[in-house]
Amino acid sequence: MPFIRPQSRSQAPHPLRALLVAFLSMLVAGCAETKPVQEPEGSVAFRAGTGETSGNRTHLTPGPAFQHPGILVPASDPIWQSTWLSKDQENSLTQGATSGLLTGISIMQVAPFALTFWPAAVGIVVGAVGMGMLGVVPEDPALQRISPPDRATIAEATKTLRPDRLFRDAMAEALARRGGGPLSAVDWHQAWGPDTPGTDPLIEARNKGLDGVLEFSLDAIGLAVGEEADTFGVFVQVRVRALDAPGGQLRYERVLSYGPGQHMEGLPRLDFYTVEFLAADKGHPYRHFASEAIRRLARLLADDPALPLAPQRNSK
Numbered sequence: 001m002p003f004i005r006p007q008s009r010s011q012a013p014h015p016l017r018a019l020l021v022a023f024l025s026m027l028v029a030g031c032a033e034t035k036p037v038q039e040p041e042g043s044v045a046f047r048a049g050t051g052e053t054s055g056n057r058t059h060l061t062p063g064p065a066f067q068h069p070g071i072l073v074p075a076s077d078p079i080w081q082s083t084w085l086s087k088d089q090e091n092s093l094t095q096g097a098t099s100g101l102l103t104g105i106s107i108m109q110v111a112p113f114a115l116t117f118w119p120a121a122v123g124i125v126v127g128a129v130g131m132g133m134l135g136v137v138p139e140d141p142a143l144q145r146i147s148p149p150d151r152a153t154i155a156e157a158t159k160t161l162r163p164d165r166l167f168r169d170a171m172a173e174a175l176a177r178r179g180g181g182p183l184s185a186v187d188w189h190q191a192w193g194p195d196t197p198g199t200d201p202l203i204e205a206r207n208k209g210l211d212g213v214l215e216f217s218l219d220a221i222g223l224a225v226g227e228e229a230d231t232f233g234v235f236v237q238v239r240v241r242a243l244d245a246p247g248g249q250l251r252y253e254r255v256l257s258y259g260p261g262q263h264m265e266g267l268p269r270l271d272f273y274t275v276e277f278l279a280a281d282k283g284h285p286y287r288h289f290a291s292e293a294i295r296r297l298a299r300l301l302a303d304d305p306a307l308p309l310a311p312q313r314n315s316k
Contacts, residue, residue: 042224042261045146045232048082048158049220054237055262058306059253063244065310066212070184070205070245071172077164082155145230150279157283158221161290167238168216170295174302175214179309186213205245212251212308215241221290224259226272233272234289235259238297242308251308254301258293267296 146154176182186208188201205213219237226232235258242252260270270293278286301307 041227042233042235042259044085044222044235045225046082046084046151046154046222047220048080048155048222049218049237050078050080054219054255055257057255059250060306061249061251063249063251063308065308066210066242067310068184068210069212069214069242069309070186070208070210071168071175072188072201072213072215073168073185074164075187075189077162080159082158084151145225145232146275150275153279153283154223154275154286157279157286158290160283161221161287163218163221163236163290163294166291167218167294167298170298171214171216171240171302174299175309178302179311183214184208184210186210202243202245202248210245212245213243215239215243217241218294219255223275223278224261226260228272230274230276231272232275232278233260233270234278234286234293235262235270236290236293236297238294238301240301240307252306254304254306256297256301258297264297264300266300 172183186201186205187199189199201213217239219239221234221236223232224235237255237257239253239255241250243250256264258264258267258270260272263269270289273285273289278289
């Protein structure tokens with residue numbers, strides 16, 4: 001018969017001790033799920049654009065190739081919103097909870113009444129954790145790397161680059177080489193509010209005898225964070241859509257993201273640079289690298305065989 005040692009009174013699990021162990025276990029598990037070991041290479045620090053970064057994807061609908069396509073040309077450039085992104089707030093709350101828990105344990109160690117009246121001790125711990133979470137001010141490590149003048153320089157350089165127009169012009173040039181002639185322009189007056197009604201570009205496309213329209217837009221452009229403390233790279237995300245002129249059916253849509261953390265097959269890998277270099281001389285290096293990335297994507301997309309364009313088109 002095996003010998004079973006009876007548990008002494010001093011070894012019995014104290015309710016407060018069991019509660020603290022359970023709370024610590026949940027807290028550690030939460031940290032493991034929400035806080036990465038290190039910042040992933042290529043995560044976004046700055047973004048400006050009209051949409052969200054969503055990664056690469058392609059949508060295709062079968063149908064005949066366009067014989068006489070046109071390019072949608074907005075009458076005005078979109079209003080861009082520049083945003084310096086912050087890290088996930090959940091990580092900061094977890095850090096605050098951890099700090100509050102440690103503070104509560106320290107208070108219990110110097111408070112004799114906590115040893116005899118465990119509900120009061122639990123209240124101390126829970127209160128300290130709550131105060132720690134409320135006192136957290138989320139800070140983005142990427143923003144700590146960039147001085148406010150450099151941030152302003154990058155934001156202003158993005159506006160002066162006019163990346164939407166640059167991408168549209170680069171696509172038009174690449175498609176003209178592919179098809180043997182320029183594509184017709186289809187003016188598009190977009191509706192920005194109730195007092196500024198828009199127009200239907202498909203009506204103008206049909207009046208011009210076009211059987212399809214192509215839309216080129218830039219979803220996002222900005223900086224991607226490098227592994228080193230002061231390194232950043234330029235990233236862009238572009239979108240191409242092709243629609244039937246008669247009914248407006250979406251025939252083709254492709255979204256491509258290109259940057260240091262998003263390698264694109266067929267294109268050279270983008271590098272990281274120090275932010276001082278990117279923001280030097282009123283952002284000229286930043287605009288140069290962003291322009292190169294946009295033009296490379298335009299050439300790649302124009303050569304996509306899935307784009308519903310006839311091999312040769314008559315110029316109009």
